[in-house]
Amino acid sequence: MGTYRNLPPERFANLAGRVLSGEDFSDYDLLEADFSGSICRGCDFTGAMLAWSNLRGADFTGANFTNAILCEAEMYGAILTDAVFTGAGLGPVYADPAQFADARGVDMESADIL
Template structure:
């Protein structure tokens, strides 16, 4: 039975290493919370705000952060396994070297984020906003990037193998040293109007 918490505010709490299982937080505010090394499993945060929350080294499995906002939060070495972060936004929040496996980050905004060395493996990222993001040396493999906003992103040295690059405009991103498959090279060539014979 899920525990439901609605319209609550939490501030200056020490939840270091705590475990949260099958809870639902709806329209809640979290400010100055220490969630370092905390774990969530089957937890839903719906339209919640996180401000100055320490999520470093936290682990999240099959949890959801739906339409949440993260402002000045620390996600250093955080891990998300099979989680949904659809529609969530990140501002002034260090996320490297975060690791994400599976799940759905569609419509999330990581605009101008420092994503160097971050890993997204098999993640659905439809229409995600990565404009101006620094993804140098990141691993974004097997990701559904259809409709993603990549304008101004630095993808140099980024491993993009297996990801959907149908909306990638090579003229609007930095691609030097990025790793792609021959099939993806064909897609990119077609994106700039080349005819392959």
């Protein structure tokens, strides 16, 4: 884990309920970010810090969470179809395990999905 990039404060404060598809959030510090209800199809979250984030009801179809940290993230209702979670820190996350059925790279042995 290296140094994280920072979003400008005005951008960080305006992530909920937005159309953000295809954006690059790789290696960003998104600690406690609010992506609730956002459309994040195909976004790149590789190596991002998303701990304690609100991801409820967001559409992450095809998003890449490789090596991202999602500990304590709220994910209920999020769409994770074809999202990639290879090496992601999923312990614990708040979601229905069935949400990960169509995701890729999820290590259900080490994931802690509550």
